[in-house]
Amino acid sequence: MSQMRFTKMHGAGNDYVYVNLFEQSLPATPERLAPLVSDRHFGIGGDGLILITPSEVADARMRMFNADGSEAEMCGNGLRCVAKYVYDHGIAKKDKLDLETGAGVLSVALETDGNVAKRVTVNMGEPILDAAKIPTSFGATPVVNEKLTIGDREFEVTCVSMGNPHCVIFVDKADDDLVLKIGPQIEKATQFPARVNVEFIEIISRTEVRQRTWERGSGETLACGTGASAVCVAGVLTGKLDRKILNHLLGGDLELHWNEADNHVYMTGPAEEVFSGAWNIPQDLPKITDLA
Numbered sequence: 001m002s003q004m005r006f007t008k009m010h011g012a013g014n015d016y017v018y019v020n021l022f023e024q025s026l027p028a029t030p031e032r033l034a035p036l037v038s039d040r041h042f043g044i045g046g047d048g049l050i051l052i053t054p055s056e057v058a059d060a061r062m063r064m065f066n067a068d069g070s071e072a073e074m075c076g077n078g079l080r081c082v083a084k085y086v087y088d089h090g091i092a093k094k095d096k097l098d099l100e101t102g103a104g105v106l107s108v109a110l111e112t113d114g115n116v117a118k119r120v121t122v123n124m125g126e127p128i129l130d131a132a133k134i135p136t137s138f139g140a141t142p143v144v145n146e147k148l149t150i151g152d153r154e155f156e157v158t159c160v161s162m163g164n165p166h167c168v169i170f171v172d173k174a175d176d177d178l179v180l181k182i183g184p185q186i187e188k189a190t191q192f193p194a195r196v197n198v199e200f201i202e203i204i205s206r207t208e209v210r211q212r213t214w215e216r217g218s219g220e221t222l223a224c225g226t227g228a229s230a231v232c233v234a235g236v237l238t239g240k241l242d243r244k245i246l247n248h249l250l251g252g253d254l255e256l257h258w259n260e261a262d263n264h265v266y267m268t269g270p271a272e273e274v275f276s277g278a279w280n281i282p283q284d285l286p287k288i289t290d291l292a
């Protein structure tokens with residue numbers, strides 16, 4: 001029985017199966033593997049699959065696949081965990097790393113305690129506010145307080161890309177009806193040709209919010225780092241929030257800062273390694289060559 005070695009990690013409860021491709025190759029395409037390993041009953045369990053690979057332009061590269069097998073341009077919680085893995089496992093023992101992502105090479109700073117990283121700050125780069133690049137069919141740029149009709153209900157949405165697309169909605173109560181019923185309908189709404197991640201935000205003050213997230217390709221997650229970054233930007237664009245906020249997500253807290261000086265968003269939060277293991281590769285899994 002051949003096996004694939006993996007490490008389970010999470011950032012504020014947003015958990016992924018991490019595979020170190022510095023030391024092994026994949027038994028099948030990641031699009032095929034992600035749904036299998038993400039399955040919380042028949043697989044390892046997680047919100048998706050994250051590959052840590054060598055990079056020609058950075059200390060390492062992250063490729064991120066949602067639980068449905070779709071690849072995303074960027075994953076904030078995932079990148080904090082990749083940074084921790086790269087540091088803790090000695091791939092690059094530096095407390096400042098450059099990591100290649102689908103949204104470009106991003107810089108991260110690690111707070112370490114001896115030999116392990118505890119908290120990580122990611123320079124997420126500039127938010128993308130051009131409707132076409134988010135991409136949405138809304139005409140306005142930036143997309144602020146647009147009306148989106150779902151069934152017989154109308155929502156006011158603000159759309160921001162952090163390399164991946166986000167639809168932010170400020171609500172009185174982010175309840176199950178909104179997150180679990182409206183969230184999936186917005187994810188697949190025709191206004192979002194690449195689908196979209198949806199953030200439902202309760203405002204506690206100008207510097208503090210509570211977030212629930214319906215993620216593209218993974219459903220509700222306990223946290224979404226790119227989403228929390230998009231919320232910070234949307235809060236400033238709508239005049240509801242200051243540029244520095246504390247975001248309470250179901251799985252933990254993230255600190256966000258949309259820095260006026262460089263127009264970059266900075267996200268700080270935890271990264272945890274839960275366990276490592278070996279996954280028994282199913283006999284009937286089509287080999288990568290079979291899929292060519």
Ligand SMILES: N[C@H](CCC[C@H](N)C(=O)O)C(=O)O
Pocket residue numbers: 014064066071072073074075076077078164165197215216217218221223224225226227
């Ligand atoms: N579902 C997202 C990718 C993961 C983002 C999230 N988990 C984060 O921490 O940023 C997408 O398809 O764009």
